[in-house]
Amino acid sequence: AMDVPSVGTRGEAPWKKMSAEELENQYSPSKWVIQMRPEEALETYLQIGIEGTGMFTQSESTQKLFKMVTPVAQGVGHRPHIPEVHSEALHGQNVCKDESAFMVEVLTAQGVAVVIVGYDIAPRGTLDQMVDQVTRSVAFVQRQHPRNEGIYLCGHSAGAHLTAMMLLANWTKFGVTPNLKGFFLLSGIYDLEPIVFTSNNALLHLTLEDAQRNSPQLLVALTQPADPTCHVQVIVGQHDSPEFQRQSREFYQALCRGGWKASFEELYNVDHFEIIENLTQKDDVLTQIILKTIFQ
Numbered sequence: 001a002m003d004v005p006s007v008g009t010r011g012e013a014p015w016k017k018m019s020a021e022e023l024e025n026q027y028s029p030s031k032w033v034i035q036m037r038p039e040e041a042l043e044t045y046l047q048i049g050i051e052g053t054g055m056f057t058q059s060e061s062t063q064k065l066f067k068m069v070t071p072v073a074q075g076v077g078h079r080p081h082i083p084e085v086h087s088e089a090l091h092g093q094n095v096c097k098d099e100s101a102f103m104v105e106v107l108t109a110q111g112v113a114v115v116i117v118g119y120d121i122a123p124r125g126t127l128d129q130m131v132d133q134v135t136r137s138v139a140f141v142q143r144q145h146p147r148n149e150g151i152y153l154c155g156h157s158a159g160a161h162l163t164a165m166m167l168l169a170n171w172t173k174f175g176v177t178p179n180l181k182g183f184f185l186l187s188g189i190y191d192l193e194p195i196v197f198t199s200n201n202a203l204l205h206l207t208l209e210d211a212q213r214n215s216p217q218l219l220v221a222l223t224q225p226a227d228p229t230c231h232v233q234v235i236v237g238q239h240d241s242p243e244f245q246r247q248s249r250e251f252y253q254a255l256c257r258g259g260w261k262a263s264f265e266e267l268y269n270v271d272h273f274e275i276i277e278n279l280t281q282k283d284d285v286l287t288q289i290i291l292k293t294i295f296q
């Protein structure tokens with residue numbers, strides 16, 4: 001019989017047929033940038049981070065991007081305030097929560113309260129601990145702001161993975177059910193198994209079991225959406241690597257099969273990093289998606 005390549009999510013995962021070198025490439029976002037050399041991208045985006053707003057200045061500089069936005073009631077004399085930032089932190093080896101605050105102003109200017117969540121990245125924290133820290137942070141915000149009009153979670157790259165894990169959280173353990181209205185999952189990974197076989201695992205030390213237990217791609221099929229009206233937007237850059245694009249598309253498909261209200265978008269002409277770079281600007285495509293979703 002002819003060797004017909006499998007289509008969609010059926011059949012063997014395509015990464016299993018890749019050489020070690022090719023797999024490493026696919027899971028190194030810096031190798032797929034379009035405007036710079038890879039080393040330049042690492043320096044620009046991963047080492048010094050994206051320029052901050054100065055709002056959060058205590059730079060412990062070891063945490064990862066994960067942010068959460070909460071629309072609050074606007075009224076005369078009622079200035080939205082930004083709740084205390086957690087000093088907990090995730091698996092990103094790269095960007096810290098302070099550096100992730102660069103996009104808050106465009107949201108706070110519209111009356112949206114923004115919380116940047118930190119967590120203990122590897123090797124300080126295990127992936128299970130990071131997921132737990134983020135879960136507790138979301139529960140904390142709900143407890144502090146029980147009358148919020150809705151909580152939207154947003155994460156990029158490894159942060160999108162942690163954010164996606166919140167779709168599967170068991171909130172009963174935390175004594176509170178967060179008022180989750182929407183998810184923005186940007187250039188994320190949702191099946192962690194291939195990560196085990198890349199250099200990304202040098203600090204993380206994920207076993208196959210750890211990877212499976214923390215793979216939303218595998219878990220969404222086994223869970224019912226708590227709130228079927230909660231909108232999950234899976235968004236990937238046109239110039240993200242083919243593996244990152246496949247992960248986003250297949251996660252979107254899994255969400256649809258699981259009964260979630262999901263949508264998928266490939267953003268034109270941006271790579272893994274550029275996708276969030278213009279979140280400081282009101283007219284940016286992604287900024288507009290976020291604002292329209294919150295204020296619809």
Ligand SMILES: N[C@@H](CC(=O)c1ccccc1NC=O)C(=O)O
Pocket residue numbers: 027028029030031042046092093094156157158159189200
């Ligand atoms: N630092 C590496 C890999 C990296 O940043 C990464 C790899 C897999 C999944 C997420 C990653 N980064 C962002 O959270 C690189 O891009 O060269």
